[in-house]
Amino acid sequence: MDPNTIPEIVNNVSSYNIASTQTNTLLTVVLGLFVAWVAFQQYKLSRAKFKLDLFEKRYVVYKATQKLLTHVLQKGDVDLDELFEFRGKTQDAIFLFDKKIPEYLNDIDGKVLKLNTLRDQLEGIPKSDIRSELCGNMKQLLLSITKELPKLKVVFGKYMNFKEWK
Numbered sequence: 001m002d003p004n005t006i007p008e009i010v011n012n013v014s015s016y017n018i019a020s021t022q023t024n025t026l027l028t029v030v031l032g033l034f035v036a037w038v039a040f041q042q043y044k045l046s047r048a049k050f051k052l053d054l055f056e057k058r059y060v061v062y063k064a065t066q067k068l069l070t071h072v073l074q075k076g077d078v079d080l081d082e083l084f085e086f087r088g089k090t091q092d093a094i095f096l097f098d099k100k101i102p103e104y105l106n107d108i109d110g111k112v113l114k115l116n117t118l119r120d121q122l123e124g125i126p127k128s129d130i131r132s133e134l135c136g137n138m139k140q141l142l143l144s145i146t147k148e149l150p151k152l153k154v155v156f157g158k159y160m161n162f163k164e165w166k
Helices: 005-077 081-090 099-121 127-146 148-155
Strands: none
Touching: 005 081, 005 099, 005 127, 005 148, 081 099, 099 127, 099 148, 127 148
16 A cells, blocks of 8 residues: 555544544434424414313303303393203313403303392292282393393304414
8 A cells, every 4th residue: 555545544534533523413413303393283273272271171161151141142041951951061160260250251151140039039929019029020030130141242252263373
């Protein structure tokens, strides 16, 4: 072997090692960026899934309220079974909304329970001033409950809006 070729071979091997190191570094950076991008996409997906799950739970509360109000407005009355079903489906509202919604639901619950109580009091009372007063109270309560159904979308709207999910 020619002694002049040895430095040339060493020089070529050295150049190869530098190029290999640079390539490995570049691949590591590219792989790291890809992993970071995938992690960010996973974060966005998890966040969207959380919002969807929260929406679904809130929607159950909204629909239960809508169902109760619609029933009361159609029948002018409510059974305790329907009220208990409403309570069962809305009991988690305290964890899903700020305090405004649970207070609103308690207000509706109170009105509907009072309506049920007035109906029970009317049974068996003959025509009299007391019956007329109870009927008047029941009418006022029904008018008050009637105003709640159109307000429902406004009250729940800020919690059910998909536009804020971006």
